[in-house]
Amino acid sequence: MSEAIDSSMPNLDVPTHLEYSQDHVWVDASVSPAIVGLTAYAANRLGELVYVDLPEPGDRVEAGDEIVELESQKAVEPLVCPVAGVIRYVNRGVADDPSIVTNDPYGEGWILKIELDDDEPDLLTAEEYAAVAR
Template identity: 75%
Template sequence: MSDETEQPLNLDIPEHLEYSDEHVWVDRSDDLAIIGITEYAADQLGELVFVDLPEPGTRVEAGDEIVELESSKAVQPLISPVAGTVKYVNRDVADDPSVVNGDPYGEGWILKVELDDDEPELLTAEEYAKIIR
């Protein structure tokens, strides 16, 4: 996912979320961590046409390729920024992947994971913004 322009990007980077440098966001404000791709990743990929989700109960480690995202431009894995067990997958995203492009931080969430006890190494919104700008 390359930055083709030197102009500042006008992308939403919600302050309450945490981020990985693989353009994945994590919301740990509830019992389960909600995971999705950032607006930057969705823009770089283009319109998603297929999302291959894992089954609930799947064990993931930080760094694992856990979801395959396919667009008209590319096939890109979603790299898990956390370790834990997948509890829910967003079936709406599997049925209509464009939901991710339209609302990556809301209805376009991809997984809900019960986290292991270890603290994931994630970026703040400010730190993530420096990576993509």
């Protein structure tokens, strides 16, 4: 189990080994290709997901691109990619069962794997993100 930052917000899980965007997306750049997913904070805010529209492997994305559409009973929100690169894999499991993202956002609920253009994307540490997500 990974270490996480405690927060006054219930159910806010912020694993310290990941980096984060202010748009509530996490990145694990310690592996190649890097893994990208939705934070627990965003998943809790959206509620139970009912549909996830994934991009295609091979697509090139820039930081700031809206690359995934997440639909819950509450809202439809884009996932804004915090990094630039080429998408190598998408998690088809979350398209088949979107509740995986809500139930395990840092594990089986990952969204995509991307070959990064920049080895040092401009992201927040767990501590910085926990302050943003309060």
